[in-house]
Amino acid sequence: xxxxxxxxxxxxxxxxxxxxxxxxxxxxxxxxxxxxxxxxxxxxxxxxxxxxxxxxxxxxxxxxxxxxxxxxxxxxxxxxxxxxxxxxxxxxxxxxxxxxxxxxxxxxxxxxxxxxxxxxxxxxxxxxxxxx
Amino acid sequence: xxxxxxxxxxxxxxxxxxxxxxxxxxxxxxxxxxxxxxxxxxxxxxxxxxxxxxxxxxxxxxxxxxxxxxxxxxxxxxxxxxxxxxxxxxxxxxxxxxxxxxxxxxxxxxxxxxxxxxxxxxxxxxxxxxxxxxxxxxxxxxxxxxxxxxxxxxxxxxxxxxxxxxxxxxxxxxxxx
Numbered sequence: 001x002x003x004x005x006x007x008x009x010x011x012x013x014x015x016x017x018x019x020x021x022x023x024x025x026x027x028x029x030x031x032x033x034x035x036x037x038x039x040x041x042x043x044x045x046x047x048x049x050x051x052x053x054x055x056x057x058x059x060x061x062x063x064x065x066x067x068x069x070x071x072x073x074x075x076x077x078x079x080x081x082x083x084x085x086x087x088x089x090x091x092x093x094x095x096x097x098x099x100x101x102x103x104x105x106x107x108x109x110x111x112x113x114x115x116x117x118x119x120x121x122x123x124x125x126x127x128x129x130x131x132x
Numbered sequence: 133x134x135x136x137x138x139x140x141x142x143x144x145x146x147x148x149x150x151x152x153x154x155x156x157x158x159x160x161x162x163x164x165x166x167x168x169x170x171x172x173x174x175x176x177x178x179x180x181x182x183x184x185x186x187x188x189x190x191x192x193x194x195x196x197x198x199x200x201x202x203x204x205x206x207x208x209x210x211x212x213x214x215x216x217x218x219x220x221x222x223x224x225x226x227x228x229x230x231x232x233x234x235x236x237x238x239x240x241x242x243x244x245x246x247x248x249x250x251x252x253x254x255x256x257x258x259x260x261x262x263x264x265x266x267x268x269x270x271x272x273x274x275x276x277x278x279x280x281x282x283x284x285x286x287x288x289x290x291x292x293x294x295x296x297x298x299x300x301x302x303x304x305x306x307x308x309x
Contacts, residue, residue, distance in 0.1 A: 026269050031277060034263045038280055041259035045252045052248045070208035078203060078251050085255045103276045114256070114287055121248035123241050 032096030035106045040092055042113035044085025049120020051077040057129035138209055138308045145206050146303065149198040150296050156191035157289045163187060164264070164282045167272050177269060185265055188285070192261040195254035195292060202299075207247060209308055225306035238305045242298040250295035256288035 055062035055073050065076025119125050135143065163184035166172070172180060214224040221228040229239040263281040264271065271278045 026273065028270055028274070029267060031274075033266055034277055034280055037259040037262045038284060041255040041284065044255040048248065048251050068204075071203060072211060074203060074207065074247055077248070078199070081251060082255075085258075103280075107280070114252075117252050118249065118291070121245065121252065123244040 030098055030100040031103070032099040032101060033093060035101050035103075036089060036092035036096045038106065038110045039113070040085055040089035042110040042117070043088040044081050045117025046113040046120070047084035047117075048077060048081035049117040051080060051120075053120045053126040053129055056126040057131070059131070136309060138206075141201065141205050142303065142308045145198060145201045146296065146299050149194050149201070150292075150299075152194045153191060153198060153292055153296075156187050156194060157285065157292075159187040160184065160191055160260075160264075161282065161285055161289075164271070164278060164285065167278060169272055172272065177272065181268055185268070188257075188261040188264045188281075191285075191288075192254065192257040195257045195288065198292070199250050199254055202250065203247070206308065210243070223309060225302070225308055228306045229302075235305055238302050242302050246295040246298035246302070249291050252291040253288045253295070256284045256291065260284035260288060 051065070055065060055077060062073040065080065066073050067079055068075040163180060167180070167184070209225075211226045212224055214221055214227050218224075221231055226239055226243070229235045229243075260281045263277060263284070267274070267277055271281065
């Protein structure tokens with residue numbers, strides 16, 4: 001049977017159910033695989049942001065990552081960002097699979113990378129680096 | 133009531149996949165949010181978990197389908213350069229937007245943002261789906277795992293939402309025909 005505990009919310013005492021892992025037949029897994037997935041997605045996002053800004057700043061670089069002429073430089077950006085995501089996920093999973101990590105640093109690093117990805121793909125930002 | 137090949141692919145990319153993505157997001161986020169010990173019974177948990185797993189996996193798959201069809205099928209038509217001497221730019225949306233005073237920013241801001249930010253969505257949604265699939269019932273006892281999945285989910289939705297909104301406006305300003 002799940003345990004019952006009391007907590008306070010808005011001055012009222014609330015009776016809440018607290019399940020334990022054993023009651024749900026769960027063998028608790030370490031959080032390393034989740035951290036690996038989170039950080040890999042965040043890293044892939046950042047790579048997309050960096051490539052977008054880099055290609056805006058240097059026409060020569062944009063030409064180099066033009067992997068498919070019909071699509072243009074976007075083809076290189078999405079290919080390399082996707083590869084970064086997959087490779088990072090593989091590497092981080094291998095390193096963290098059986099580990100339990102502190103969530104706070106993982107969350108902070110992931111948040112910084114994701115915000116970097118959103119910023120780097122925002123035109124008002126990468127336009128700042130476009131050659132005059 | 134005919135759709136051209138381009139219109140059909142544009143509709144599949146934006147409306148069919150987009151609508152499925154929204155549906156999967158709404159179901160997924162509601163499922164994750166309500167996955168609280170005080171709101172579920174043990175019997176209800178297995179039914180709810182199956183629905184959640186199907187929803188988040190569907191969302192990730194649809195996100196990939198949307199960006200891949202958008203980038204490799206629809207976008208080349210959008211950015212195609214008109215041959216020299218062509219005066220009717222209707223079949224060339226990018227050229228049409230850039231050549232119409234007052235509409236340049238639909239490309240310079242709208243399309244430039246959409247084509248890049250959209251790609252964050254499938255990566256973030258895939259990570260969220262992995263967490264739900266791999267940990268399953270553990271999400272109910274580990275609040276931080278559940279929050280990690282929800283934040284990834286919302287970030288994936290934010291990226292897709294920005295791209296989808298810009299796509300709708302651009303399609304209105306210069307439809308692919």
